[in-house]
Amino acid sequence: MKRFLKTAFMIIVFSAFLAAGAYAEDEPPEELPAEPQIDENGYIKVTEDTVPEENLNYYIDDAVEIHERIVFPESAGLLIKKGAHLQLYAGGTADIRGTLIVEQGARVTVSGTFLARENSKVECDGEFAATKSSDVHIAGEFINGGESTVSFGGKLSLYNSGVYENKGATSFAKSAEAVLSGNYVVPESGKLFIRGSVSTTLNSEISADGYVYLSGRLYNTGTVSFGKKAVNVFKDGQFVLGKSGRVLDERAEEKSENNKTGGDKKTLRGIDVSYYQGAVDWKKVKAAGIDFAFLRSSVGDYYTDETFDYNISEAQRAGIKVGVYHYCRADSAESARAEAKYFLDIVKQYKPDFPVVVDIEDGRQEKLSVEELTLIADIFCEEVKKAGFQPMIYSSASWLNNRLDTKKLSDNEIWVAHWGTLKPAYNGSYGVWQYSCKGRVSGINGAVDLDIAYIDYSK
Numbered sequence: 001m002k003r004f005l006k007t008a009f010m011i012i013v014f015s016a017f018l019a020a021g022a023y024a025e026d027e028p029p030e031e032l033p034a035e036p037q038i039d040e041n042g043y044i045k046v047t048e049d050t051v052p053e054e055n056l057n058y059y060i061d062d063a064v065e066i067h068e069r070i071v072f073p074e075s076a077g078l079l080i081k082k083g084a085h086l087q088l089y090a091g092g093t094a095d096i097r098g099t100l101i102v103e104q105g106a107r108v109t110v111s112g113t114f115l116a117r118e119n120s121k122v123e124c125d126g127e128f129a130a131t132k133s134s135d136v137h138i139a140g141e142f143i144n145g146g147e148s149t150v151s152f153g154g155k156l157s158l159y160n161s162g163v164y165e166n167k168g169a170t171s172f173a174k175s176a177e178a179v180l181s182g183n184y185v186v187p188e189s190g191k192l193f194i195r196g197s198v199s200t201t202l203n204s205e206i207s208a209d210g211y212v213y214l215s216g217r218l219y220n221t222g223t224v225s226f227g228k229k230a231v232n233v234f235k236d237g238q239f240v241l242g243k244s245g246r247v248l249d250e251r252a253e254e255k256s257e258n259n260k261t262g263g264d265k266k267t268l269r270g271i272d273v274s275y276y277q278g279a280v281d282w283k284k285v286k287a288a289g290i291d292f293a294f295l296r297s298s299v300g301d302y303y304t305d306e307t308f309d310y311n312i313s314e315a316q317r318a319g320i321k322v323g324v325y326h327y328c329r330a331d332s333a334e335s336a337r338a339e340a341k342y343f344l345d346i347v348k349q350y351k352p353d354f355p356v357v358v359d360i361e362d363g364r365q366e367k368l369s370v371e372e373l374t375l376i377a378d379i380f381c382e383e384v385k386k387a388g389f390q391p392m393i394y395s396s397a398s399w400l401n402n403r404l405d406t407k408k409l410s411d412n413e414i415w416v417a418h419w420g421t422l423k424p425a426y427n428g429s430y431g432v433w434q435y436s437c438k439g440r441v442s443g444i445n446g447a448v449d450l451d452i453a454y455i456d457y458s459k
Contacts, residue, residue, distance in 0.1 A: 269451075
């Protein structure tokens with residue numbers, strides 16, 4: 001009996017052991033965390049489970065997608081290696097507080113929110129493409145390297161603390177909307193293409209020593225400055241100066257030491273109007289930040305602008321400094337004197353703050369020689385001087401360069417017209433620049449010419 005019990009007990013124990021073994025084989029073994037892949041520099045490979053930690057550096061060497069939010073702390077770095085592609089989808093956020101390096105041959109595509117925080121640094125030598133749905137914020141330093149391409153198709157905000165250094169090629173697509181409050185630098189090697197909308201705020205500056213192309217809209221209330229080697233090309237682009245906007249150009253200073261546009265001087269915002277603008281609300285025009293206006297008084301020796309009396313009295317009443325201009329159709333010395341007399345009979349009862357202008361651009365004057373057209377302008381200006389007014393000549397940059405001998409007219413002020421450019425293509429000095437014919441100003445229905453004065457003639 002004892003032998004039977006002992007045998008039975010051993011059978012039970014052995015059966016239990018076999019059962020336990022069979023159960024263990026059915027249960028999946030507990031998975032241990034995979035060891036992080038570390039490269040020769042000690043950088044940790046980013047995977048879908050990566051949660052970046054402080055004081056560590058990370059790398060991407062293949063395709064990585066971001067659909068949610070990932071934060072790289074101030075002391076952390078991220079390296080996108082050659083051949084790799086980091087794709088940030090709409091709804092995702094990449095919050096860079098440390099350093100991001102994009103190697104040549106690497107790519108970053110942003111369709112979500114990209115934040116480069118204050119004190120962060122982004123160095124791109126590869127490709128950085130922000131799509132139409134992107135929202136990019138730069139408060140740190142963003143360097144577009146010499147061989148890289150950066151494109152913005154959505155929203156871009158460059159904050160006061162931010163610096164964008166455009167050593168390579170940067171383009172703003174037609175869909176782009178950029179607001180620059182920091183410093184945007186285009187060195188000699190840099191190329192900037194503006195096909196969308198770019199606005200600068202009060203304390204911002206675009207400093208260009210390289211190539212700037214504009215076929216979109218640049219609204220400047222800060223400072224746009226050009227170095228001596230800068231090249232700017234406009235193709236139907238719109239350059240608008242806001243109330244505090246300035247344009248500084250070292251190329252102008254180099255061409256002429258006496259160029260009135262050179263140097264860091266306060267500019268005045270102005271418009272020029274005629275009966276084409278209809279009834280102008282001059283109080284609204286003044287409130288919109290307009291400092292001066294040139295008002296058309298007459299054409300030839302036969303027409304007085306029907307809005308002139310109203311415009312000059314109401315503009316001055318609103319506190320706007322006014323000048324007066326006459327559209328000249330003279331084709332001889334005699335007709336120039338006749339037009340000057342007609343013009344002066346209209347304006348002699350007024351006291352304009354700005355110069356009295358002869359507008360030289362009529363088609364019938366194209367047949368005249370340089371000597372003949374210069375004589376007409378000279379006669380008109382002499383008659384204006386005799387009447388006690390300060391004379392000025394208005395014409396296009398092309399006519400001033402090719403159809404008028406401005407050296408013989410150097411005693412007179414110059415008002416140059418050249419639209420759609422960051423600087424008129426006129427080689428002489430000038431006090432006023434008409435830079436647009438498509439301006440919009442509160443108090444005026446429709447388009448109006450926009451001007452900058454580099455001299456306050458009222459003083």
